[in-house]
Amino acid sequence: MTPLGRFLRGATHPRGFQAxxxxxxxxxxxxxxxxxxxSKRPASAAGxxxxxxxxxxxxxxxxxxxxxDPSGMRGILxxxxxxxxxxxxxGIQDNxxxxxxxxxxxxxxxxxxxxxxxxxxGPRLPLAAVLxxxxxxxxxxxxxxxxxxxxxxxxxxxxxxxxxxxxxxRLADGTRVRFGGMAKGSGMIAPKLGPLHATTLGFLxxxxxxxxxxxxxLLASGVDRTFNMVSVDGDTSTNDTVYLLANGAAGGAxxxxxxxxxxxxxxxxxxxxxxxxxxxxxxxxxxxVTVRGARTVADARSAARAVVGSTLVKAAVFGADPNVGRxxxxxxxxxxxxxxxxxxxxxxxxxxxxxxxxxxxxxxGLDNGGGKRVRELLLRLEEVPLEIALxxxxxxxxxxxxxxxxxxxQINAAYHT
Amino acid sequence: MTPLGRFLRGATHPRGFQAxxxxxxxxxxxxxxxxxxxSKRPASAAGxxxxxxxxxxxxxxxxxxxxxDPSGMRGILxxxxxxxxxxxxxGIQDNxxxxxxxxxxxxxxxxxxxxxxxxxxGPRLPLAAVLxxxxxxxxxxxxxxxxxxxxxxxxxxxxxxxxxxxxxxRLADGTRVRFGGMAKGSGMIAPKLGPLHATTLGFLxxxxxxxxxxxxxLLASGVDRTFNMVSVDGDTSTNDTVYLLANGAAGGAxxxxxxxxxxxxxxxxxxxxxxxxxxxxxxxxxxxVTVRGARTVADARSAARAVVGSTLVKAAVFGADPNVGRxxxxxxxxxxxxxxxxxxxxxxxxxxxxxxxxxxxxxxGLDNGGGKRVRELLLRLEEVPLEIALxxxxxxxxxxxxxxxxxxxQINAAYHT
Numbered sequence: 001m002t003p004l005g006r007f008l009r010g011a012t013h014p015r016g017f018q019a020x021x022x023x024x025x026x027x028x029x030x031x032x033x034x035x036x037x038x039s040k041r042p043a044s045a046a047g048x049x050x051x052x053x054x055x056x057x058x059x060x061x062x063x064x065x066x067x068x069d070p071s072g073m074r075g076i077l078x079x080x081x082x083x084x085x086x087x088x089x090x091g092i093q094d095n096x097x098x099x100x101x102x103x104x105x106x107x108x109x110x111x112x113x114x115x116x117x118x119x120x121x122g123p124r125l126p127l128a129a130v131l132x133x134x135x136x137x138x139x140x141x142x143x144x145x146x147x148x149x150x151x152x153x154x155x156x157x158x159x160x161x162x163x164x165x166x167x168x169x170r171l172a173d174g175t176r177v178r179f180g181g182m183a184k185g186s187g188m189i190a191p192k193l194g195p196l197h198a199t200t201l202g203f204l205x206x207x208x209x210x211x212x213x214x215x216x217x218l219l220a221s222g223v224d225r226t227f228n229m230v231s232v233d234g235d236t237s238t239n240d241t242v243y244l245l246a247n248g249a250a251g252g253a254x255x256x257x258x259x260x261x262x263x264x265x266x267x268x269x270x271x272x273x274x275x276x277x278x279x280x281x282x283x284x285x286x287x288x289v290t291v292r293g294a295r296t297v298a299d300a301r302s303a304a305r306a307v308v309g310s311t312l313v314k315a316a317v318f319g320a321d322p323n324v325g326r327x328x329x330x331x332x333x334x335x336x337x338x339x340x341x342x343x344x345x346x347x348x349x350x351x352x353x354x355x356x357x358x359x360x361x362x363x364x365g366l367d368n369g370g371g372k373r374v375r376e377l378l379l380r381l382e383e384v385p386l387e388i389a390l391x392x393x394x395x396x397x398x399x400x401x402x403x404x405x406x407x408x409x410q411i412n413a414a415y416h417t
Numbered sequence: 418m419t420p421l422g423r424f425l426r427g428a429t430h431p432r433g434f435q436a437x438x439x440x441x442x443x444x445x446x447x448x449x450x451x452x453x454x455x456s457k458r459p460a461s462a463a464g465x466x467x468x469x470x471x472x473x474x475x476x477x478x479x480x481x482x483x484x485x486d487p488s489g490m491r492g493i494l495x496x497x498x499x500x501x502x503x504x505x506x507x508g509i510q511d512n513x514x515x516x517x518x519x520x521x522x523x524x525x526x527x528x529x530x531x532x533x534x535x536x537x538x539g540p541r542l543p544l545a546a547v548l549x550x551x552x553x554x555x556x557x558x559x560x561x562x563x564x565x566x567x568x569x570x571x572x573x574x575x576x577x578x579x580x581x582x583x584x585x586x587r588l589a590d591g592t593r594v595r596f597g598g599m600a601k602g603s604g605m606i607a608p609k610l611g612p613l614h615a616t617t618l619g620f621l622x623x624x625x626x627x628x629x630x631x632x633x634x635l636l637a638s639g640v641d642r643t644f645n646m647v648s649v650d651g652d653t654s655t656n657d658t659v660y661l662l663a664n665g666a667a668g669g670a671x672x673x674x675x676x677x678x679x680x681x682x683x684x685x686x687x688x689x690x691x692x693x694x695x696x697x698x699x700x701x702x703x704x705x706v707t708v709r710g711a712r713t714v715a716d717a718r719s720a721a722r723a724v725v726g727s728t729l730v731k732a733a734v735f736g737a738d739p740n741v742g743r744x745x746x747x748x749x750x751x752x753x754x755x756x757x758x759x760x761x762x763x764x765x766x767x768x769x770x771x772x773x774x775x776x777x778x779x780x781x782g783l784d785n786g787g788g789k790r791v792r793e794l795l796l797r798l799e800e801v802p803l804e805i806a807l808x809x810x811x812x813x814x815x816x817x818x819x820x821x822x823x824x825x826x827q828i829n830a831a832y833h834t
Contacts, residue, residue: 121742
C-alpha cells in the first residue's frame with residue numbers, strides 16, 4: 001500500500017474498523033454532525049478525559065463505561081455542534097438514550113459504544129433529530145475511504161480541515177500492526193493539570209492485541225507528551241476526550257509491554273496533535289517549541305508550554321516580529337528553574353539554526369529593532385520551530401501551538417451566535 | 418479642595434511631592450519618555466517587583482536599593498520605551514550611571530532615587546540621550562498639575578490614557594493625610610505566583626508617617642488584592658514594579674498599624690488597578706469578576722482570575738455573546754474547589770442582577786442561543802460586572818480584566834517594529 005493510500009484510510013487503516021458520518025440537523029449550517037467509528041470485533045478500549053471540574057455528560061458516561069468493562073468495546077459515537085455540557089441529569093439521560101438506540105441500530109451489545117460530544121456548552125442534545133439520524137448513519141458506514149472521510153469531517157466544529165493519521169509497523173514478535181486515527185479541535189485547547197489531562201477529541205485505532213490495563217497506561221503516557229503539549233488558547237474544555245480502540249485483528253502476542261507498540265502509538269498521537277495545533281482557530285503558522293537542558297522533565301514541559309502559550313509570543317510570530325524578549329519573558333515566568341544569563345534560543349530553518357538569544361542576551365542585530373533575516377524567515381516559514389537550551393540539566397520536552405491572528409478574535413467573538 | 422482639584426493633582430496631591438516629564442528621544446515617536454517623581458523630604462519607601470526570573474536591570478537595582486536603606490528615599494526615575502531587560506551587567510551599569518547623574522542634577526543624596534523602566538525587551542538604554550534629558554527634566558519638574566501630568570504621560574507605552582489617583586482621609590489620631598499615584602500598563606499584564614507578585618508600573622505617594630517595614634507589609638498586601646488581580650493577557654513582565662513613598666509631611670503619629678491608612682492605600686491601589694485593566698491593549702470593556710462563597714481565599718482568587726483571564730470569555734464579552742458555558746468552563750479548570758451543579762453566575766446592571774447560570778445550568782432562555790436581553794446589556798455596558806457564587810464557603814475575591822478585541826492582536830503583532 002502506498003503512503004498516500006495508507007493516509008487516506010485514516011482511522012479505518014487498521015483491519016476490522018469501519019466509519020461513517022451524516023448531517024442530522026444539530027448544526028444549523030447543515031454540515032455533518034453525527035458520526036461513528038466501529039470495530040467489527042470486540043476491542044480493548046482506553047480513554048483520557050478532561051480534568052475540568054465541569055465535565056460534559058459524554059465525559060461522565062465515557063468514564064463510567066470504561067470503568068465498568070473496557071474489554072469488549074465496539075466503537076465511538078460522536079455528536080458535534082452541541083457539547084451536552086451544563087445539562088445536568090437530563091443531559092446524561094439524553095446521551096444514554098442515544099447510545100442505546102445506536103447500539104440497537106448497529107446491532108452491537110449494550111454498553112459497547114463510547115460517547116463523545118463537542119460544540120456549544122449549555123443546550124441539550126436535540127434528541128429527536130439525532131435519533132432520526134442513526135439509520136442514515138448506519139447506511140453511510142463502511143470500511144472504505146468514503147466512510148472514514150465522512151466521520152473525520154463530522155466530528156469537526158470550527159476546524160478548517162479534517163485531521164487524520166495512519167501508519168504501520170512491526171512488533172517485537174514480528175506481527176505487522178496498523179494504527180489509524182482522527183482528531184478534532186482548534187479552539188478551547190490547552191493542556192491542564194494532573195497525569196491524565198486530555199485535550200480536544202482524538203480517536204485512535206489499532207489492530208494490535210493489547211489488554212485494557214496496558215492500553216490505558218500507554219495512552220495516558222502518550223497523550224501526556226503529545227495532546228497535552230498542545231496549546232491554542234489556554235482554555236481547557238469540558239469535553240476533551242481521547243479514546244484508543246485495539247481490536248487485536250492483527251493477531252500475534254499481546255503487545256502490552258512492547259516498546260515498538262508504544263512508539264507507533266506515540267507517533268500517531270503526535271501526528272494528530274501537530275495537526276490540531278496547526279489548525280488552531282485563526283492560525284497562520286504552526287509554532288513548535290523544544291526545550292532542552294532543563295533540570296527536570298516537568299521544568300522542560302512548563303518552559304515549552306509557557307512559550308507556546310504566551311499571547312505576546314504568538315502575536316509576534318503572527319506579525320513576523322523578531323521580538324525575542326517576549327520568549328525570554330515567557331521562560332522567566334514559566335516556573336522552570338533557569339539562570340537567565342544562560343538561556344539560548346534559536347530558530348530552526350532546515351539545517352540552519354539562527355540564533356535569537358545567546359547567553360540571555362538578544363543575538364547580534366536583534367537588540368535594536370534589527371533582525372531583517374529573522375523577519376524574512378518568520379514571514380516565509382509555515383512552521384516556526386524554536387529551540388531553547390537552558391543548560392541546567394538533561395531533560396527535554398516539545399510543545400506545539402500556533403500564532404494569534406485577527407481571525408482568532410473574529411471566530412470567538414461570534415462563534416455562539 | 419474640590420474632588421476634581423484633588424484628582425488633577427494625582428501623585429503630587431500629598432504634601433511635599435513634585436513631578437516632571439520630558440521627551441528625550443528613547444521613543445522614536447517623540448513622545449515623553451523620561452520622568453521623575455520627587456519628594457522634597459526623605460521618605461520611607463517600599464517596592465513590590467515582578468516574580469519573573471528574567472528581571473530587568475531596574476528591578477534588580479530597585480530591590481538592592483530598598484534592601485540597603487528604605488528610609489531616606491527621594492523619588493523614582495522612570496524611562497519608557499526601553500525595558501533595560503536582557504542587557505546583563507552593562508544594563509545594570511547603565512541604570513546606575515543614570516541614577517547617579519540624576520541624583521546630582523536634582524541635588525538629592527546618592528542612592529535616594531529608585532529606578533523603573535518599561536518598553537521593548539532587549540535593547541540597552543540610549544544613555545547619552547537620557548543623560549541629556551536630565552536638565553530639561555529638572556526644569557519641567559514642579560508641584561503643580563503641569564508637572565504631574567507630564568510625568569503620568571511619560572511613563573506610558575501602548576496605554577491610551579494616563580492613570581492617576583488622588584484621595585484624602587483621616588487617620589486614627591485625627592491626622593488628615595493624602596494619597597496620590599500614577600500607573601502604567603496595558604499589555605504584558607498578569608498576576609503571577611508568590612506572595613509578592615507585582616504587575617505593570619504603579620507609583621503611590623502619601624504624606625502619612627509610616628516606617629519602612631510596615632510600609633512594605635501594607636504595600637505587599639494591598640498589591641496582592643489589586644494589581645495582582647488584574648489580567649490583560651496572561652504574560653508577566655520582566656519589569657513589573659510598584660513603589661510606595663511615604664514622606665511624613667502630614668505629621669501625626671506613625672500609621673504603621675492604623676487600619677484607616679491601609680484602607681486608604683488599598684483604595685488608591687484599586688483605583689489604579691481598575692484603570693490599568695480598563696486600558697488593556699485593545700480593550701473596549703472593563704470586565705470585573707467577583708467570586709463569593711469559595712472555600713478559601715486562594716480558591717476565590719483562582720476562580721476569579723480564571724474567568725477574567727479566559728480568552729474565550731474575553732472574546733465573548735467583546736462580541737456581546739451570552740455564551741455562558743465559557744464562564745462555567747473557566748471556573749471548572751481554575752483549580753478552585755466547587756460543585757459544578759451549584760454554580761450561580763449573574764451579570765450586575767445597576768441594582769439588578771441578571772442570572773446567567775443557575776445551579777450549574779444556563780439561565781432560562783440562555784441555553785439555545787437566546788439571551789437577547791443579556792446581549793443588549795453586554796453591548797451597552799462599558800463595565801461588565803460578573804458575580805459568581807460557589808456555595809462552598811465564605812471566601813471572596815475580585816479580579817479585573819478586559820475584553821479581547823481585534824486591536825489587541827494588531828497592537829501586539831506590530832509593537833516592536
